[in-house]
Amino acid sequence: MKEKLFLLIVLISATLGAQTVRKYSNEFMNIGVDAAAFGMSNAVVASSGDVNSGYWNPAGLVNLEDKQISLMHASYFANIANYDYAAFAMPLDDRSAVGLSVIRFGVDDILNTTQLIDSEGNIDYNRISLFSTADYGVTFSYARKLPLDGLNYGVNAKVIRRIIGDFASSWGFGLDAAVQFRTDKWMFGIMARDITTTFNAWSIDEEKFAEIQGAVEGQNQDLPETTEITIPKLQLGMARKFVYRYDFSLLAEVDLNFRFAETNDVISTSFASITPSLGLEFAYIDMVYVRGGVGNFQNIKQLDGSDSVGFQPNIGVGFRYKGIQVDYALTDIGDQSAALYSNVFSLKLDWEIFR
Secondary structure, eight states, X not given: XXXXXXXXXXHHHHXXXXXXXXXXXXXXXXXXXOHHHHHTTTOOXXXXXXXXXXXXXXXXGGGXXXXXXXXXXXXXXXXXXXXXXXXXXXXXXXXXXXXXXXXXXXXXXXXXXXXXXOTTSOBOGXXXXXXXXEEEEEEEEEEEEOSSTTEEXXXXXXXXXXXXXXXXXXXXXXXXXXXXXXXSSEEEEEEEEOTTOEEEXXXXXXXXXXXXXXXSTTSSOSOOOOEEEEOOEEEEEEEEXXXXXXXXXXXXXEXXXXXXXXXXXXXXXXXXEEEEEEEEEEEETTTEEEEEEEEEEEEEEOTTSOEEEEEEEEEEEEEEETTEEEEEEEESGGGOSSSOOEXXXXXXXXXXXXX
């Protein structure tokens, strides 16, 4: 499997080389973080108000009352790829807060079979080596309350590092901007990602490239382009929390996710594509949580030529006690999308546990 993955990486690089500037990159930064958010199908842009707001909506960091840490691990593609996340956030004063988060999406121990056959045409398994491909995203967040009560803003500065063994690596930089507004009953959020069209510059080891150049007839003949950009995305969210008899509550949120390109999203034009997501969180005394959501609505072309709409339902549970919160989410239940099942676990620690 990993041998095939390596060949896929090479072929993708060759295909992208035909473009002057690659417009789609850093997709690992769009997966999401926090099992609680996954359980709600990532519909949390308006309601996010903890350490994970650095990813979902940095304006929500002003709701922190103390320092928080968040950790998450998930496995993708039948445990071939690992997705890890860690974040820290803290209030600076009663009007502002900061955060730092790190994301890693990687495939380790890939077999490098490019030198499997020696110059005499003999297969030598001792010539096989291992390498890893990994993507890293480091985000610095700042949030502040505005003079209008309930209105907050936040910004992210992102540094992207991508590595494909000894073959190639890149650096990227970008900015996000966000706003949240809260009333007694309603919450609204806007998250604009990659507002500067996040820029990535690749450095390719020409000696390593020469070793595989021409390995596939008609492909890998020229060095691929070394520049790519991540086009902006916009998320709009609206949420409301209902409280029943003090002990029970229900949080409901609807988000609209915009991409400024024509895609298979359920609403798609040449200017922008839109897909909605809906998330629900049922809580008992802010200790036990049950979550569900549906999103990623896509137009799917069937083998008979007809069209259908696919979607991705998610479910999750959580438990919180004295500043320690553990969450779990099962994504892609029912196999409604192309992705495989993923089990996501996350842990959140509030500094109140040390008091």
